[in-house]
Amino acid sequence: MIGGVVSYGQPVQVRSPIFARVGESTDLPCTYSTSATDGFTLEWRYAAPGTPAIQAERLLYYNGNMYWVGSDEDRMALVQNPPVQGTATLRISNLQPSDTGLYICDVTNPDDWSGSGQGLINLSVLVPPSVPTCRLNGQAYVGSDVVLTCQALYGLPVPIYSWSREKNAAPISLNNMVQDPRTGTLLLRNLSAPFTGKYTCTASNALGSATCTVTIRVLIFGATLIIGGAVMGTFIVILLIAAVLTYFIWCKKRRTKQAQEKSEMREESKPPSYRSSRRTPENAPLRRGASRQEHPELRPSQFSFVV
Missing domain, CATH: 2.60.40.10 (Immunoglobulins)
Known part of the structure; x- marks a missing residue:
C-alpha cells in the first residue's frame, strides 16, 4: 500500500494538500508494501500549478541506482536511501514559492503489479505577501x-x-x-x-x-482648465515670439543680400577709363578763315608730294 496511492486500474485520487512555510523543510510521504525485486523502480515527478499530471517532469529515478534530474538535488533527498524497504518519502529543504505544485510518486514492481501504483500529493508553499x-x-x-x-x-x-x-x-x-x-x-x-x-x-x-x-x-x-489654458497660452506666446524673431532675422539677411547684389551690379556696369577730352592740335578743327600757315603743323612736310 502506497500512501496517497491507489493500485493501477483504479481512479487516481488526490489527497489532502500539504502546506509548509517558505524557507522550511517538509516531507512528501510515499510508502509501499511490495518487495523490491529485479526491475523495481521508483520515480518522482513534478507538475507546476495548472499543468496536467501527464506533463509532469521527472525529478529522480531509481532502478538500482539513483538518477537526479535538474538542479534541485541539493535541496531534495529520499528519507530512505536506497528506497527498497517500503518507504519512498521525498524530503525538500529550504522551500521556495516555485516548489508549489503537484508531486507524483510512482512505484513499479514487474513481479507484483498489485503492489505497484501512483501517489499524488499537492504541495503549497506559504509565502507572505510581496510589497503591493x-x-x-x-x-x-x-x-x-x-x-x-x-x-x-x-x-x-x-x-x-x-x-x-x-x-x-x-x-x-x-x-x-x-x-x-x-x-x-x-x-x-x-x-x-x-x-x-x-x-x-x-x-x-x-x-x-x-x-x-x-x-x-x-x-x-475649472481650475484645472485654467491651469491647462495658461500653460497652453504660454506655449503659444513662446511660439509666436520665436516666429517673429525668425522673420526679422530672415528679413535682415535678405536686405543685406539685396544690397550686396546691387553693389555688385553697379561695379559691373561702370564704363572703362576714357581718354582726356582735351583736343590735340592734330584733331582740332580749323578756324574759319585760318590758313595752314597759321598752323605750320598742318603744312606738308618737305618730303610730301603735292598732287
Whole structure:
C-alpha cells in the first residue's frame, strides 16, 4: 500500500494538500508494501500549478541506482536511501514559492503489479505577501469618481487587502468609499476637498503583511482648465515670439543680400577709363578763315608730294 496511492486500474485520487512555510523543510510521504525485486523502480515527478499530471517532469529515478534530474538535488533527498524497504518519502529543504505544485510518486514492481501504483500529493508553499503596487485610476477633480488599485505579485495564502487613510484626515461618508478586500480596489465617489490626502493599502495573509501608499489631490475642474489654458497660452506666446524673431532675422539677411547684389551690379556696369577730352592740335578743327600757315603743323612736310 502506497500512501496517497491507489493500485493501477483504479481512479487516481488526490489527497489532502500539504502546506509548509517558505524557507522550511517538509516531507512528501510515499510508502509501499511490495518487495523490491529485479526491475523495481521508483520515480518522482513534478507538475507546476495548472499543468496536467501527464506533463509532469521527472525529478529522480531509481532502478538500482539513483538518477537526479535538474538542479534541485541539493535541496531534495529520499528519507530512505536506497528506497527498497517500503518507504519512498521525498524530503525538500529550504522551500521556495516555485516548489508549489503537484508531486507524483510512482512505484513499479514487474513481479507484483498489485503492489505497484501512483501517489499524488499537492504541495503549497506559504509565502507572505510581496510589497503591493498602488495606483490611482481616473482624474481627481471635484465631483468625479476614481478607483484606487492595490496588487501584490505573490503571496500564499492569497492576500486580503484593506485601505486606510492617514490620521487626522477629514471625515468622508462611508457611502462614498467602496472597497473590495479580494481584488484590492477602492472606489471613491463624488470627490470633494476632504478626499485630498494619503491612502494606504495593506496586503496581508497568515504569514505577514506589506503596504503601499498613494496620494490624492482633488482639484476644481475649472481650475484645472485654467491651469491647462495658461500653460497652453504660454506655449503659444513662446511660439509666436520665436516666429517673429525668425522673420526679422530672415528679413535682415535678405536686405543685406539685396544690397550686396546691387553693389555688385553697379561695379559691373561702370564704363572703362576714357581718354582726356582735351583736343590735340592734330584733331582740332580749323578756324574759319585760318590758313595752314597759321598752323605750320598742318603744312606738308618737305618730303610730301603735292598732287
